[in-house]
Amino acid sequence: MRAIGIYKHTSVDQADSFTEEQVDKPTASGEDVLVKVKAVSVNPVDTKQRKQKEDDGNFRILGFDAAGIIEEVGENVEGFQPGDEVYYAGSVTRQGSNSEFQLVDYKVIAKKPENLSFAEAAALPLTALTAWEAMFEKMHIPLDAEANKDKTILLVNAAGGVGSIASQFAQLYGLNVVGTASREETITWAKQHGTERVINHHEPFHPQLEKLGIDNVDYVFCMHQLDKAWDDIIEVVKPEGIICAITGPVEDIKLTDLTSKSLTLVWEYMFTRTLHQTPSRYKQGEILSKVAELVEDERIRTTKAEELEGLTVKNVQKAHKQLEDGSMIGKLVISV
Known part of the structure; x- marks a missing residue:
């Protein structure tokens, strides 16, 4: 599968700050679902994680907000099936959403609001x-x-x-x-x-x-x-x-x-529950379900302010630059 990532930290102004690679498509097992990513949102945590990347030869896929369609479910997954449209924020300890497919713990995902596009939904989970x-x-x-x-x-x-x-x-x-x-x-x-x-x-x-x-x-x-x-x-x-x-x-x-x-x-650190695998991590799925309900009832709305078309090196680099400039309003989303 195609993925956008980094091998080491470099300035976002450098042409080679991000790399596109072909990596193995993962398989869902246990409590994981495999999601075909349809849209991602870029957050300050992306730039922080990029700056912390060591030059260890490993390819790191960033991205911690996404919406997509479940392709596979692990044998211990409950409440989800292939074809479900979901949204989630993932974990900083795993490969991210800047790729065609992503493995995610089913306990931290929820079905996306039916009245939002994938791009509009991807703006919401982490924040x-x-x-x-x-x-x-x-x-x-x-x-x-x-x-x-x-x-x-x-x-x-x-x-x-x-x-x-x-x-x-x-x-x-x-x-x-x-x-x-x-x-x-x-x-x-x-x-x-x-x-x-x-x-x-x-x-x-x-x-x-x-x-x-x-x-x-x-x-x-x-x-x-x-x-x-x-x-x-x-x-x-x-x-x-x-x-x-x-x-x-x-x-x-x-x-x-x-x-x-x-x-x-x-x-408040949103990734505490997934980083430390706390017993309460299931609450993130519950919260996102509640948020989806509020969106569908038109009591709250998406915070998407800007959308870039296409998950490319150029667009990921552009998104990181905008966040580092400190002038972002709302959320910036990249549709896949």
């Missing part, structure tokens, strides 16, 4: 899982709009891939949603995806919130450069409030800043 786990498992936000009606969440980087779906979840479950964005296009995108009010993350948070009639917030979900936003976050979060982060750096953060307000700081 939806990240946002759901962060908000409803790590921060313990109730799945109850009435219980949340007087609660406010601040989303740092509301127009990014995770922010674009987190804002929809927050609005759906009754939270007052404030997000950060700084450019006209990111402000517009954030407001289109559930962020009710916007502040600029390049300016102090508290004065901007005060102008909106908000003194402090119950929850902060930081999805970009935690160290730069740290002082502002500590200032605006309520006593006994909860902060969740998904990205560093953390070297200059003082945990003692949490003490006087008895704040809780939690971390």
Whole structure:
């Protein structure tokens, strides 16, 4: 089968940063399904994994968001059969989705929303899982709009891939949603995806919130450069409030800043369950099934912002460059 990958880390600006190879088509066994990939989405984790690749002679296939059609199922797979259209985020410990076929643990996949194309569906898994786990498992936000009606969440980087779906979840479950964005296009995108009010993350948070009639917030979900936003976050979060982060750096953060307000700081890493094969990894399949239901009921929508046609070296390289430039809005998808 055809696959796009790397042998070692090189700058994305180099012409040979990615390579197309013919590799053996895998066979499904045990708890795996073999998926014929129809679309993939590119995430910051792709660029991070690329930069960590050692020059060990092994061919690494990246890609951690996909939608496709099940071709084969292992003997221990339950609830899926060949022909099912599915979507998933996979695992960083296995070969990725930038290929014609991919093996995936059936416990972390779900049937894709019927009202979305493969490209639209591929935009959702990694970011939806990240946002759901962060908000409803790590921060313990109730799945109850009435219980949340007087609660406010601040989303740092509301127009990014995770922010674009987190804002929809927050609005759906009754939270007052404030997000950060700084450019006209990111402000517009954030407001289109559930962020009710916007502040600029390049300016102090508290004065901007005060102008909106908000003194402090119950929850902060930081999805970009935690160290730069740290002082502002500590200032605006309520006593006994909860902060969740998904990205560093953390070297200059003082945990003692949490003490006087008895704040809780939690971390969300979507790949924990597959990386460590936790008994709870089946929950990722359940979450994606719930997300598909919400999409089909038109209560949330895809966050696909851009689509490239064709899984080629050129398109994968272009996608990585756009992510490294730091100007992405929503999700970038490559259709196969």
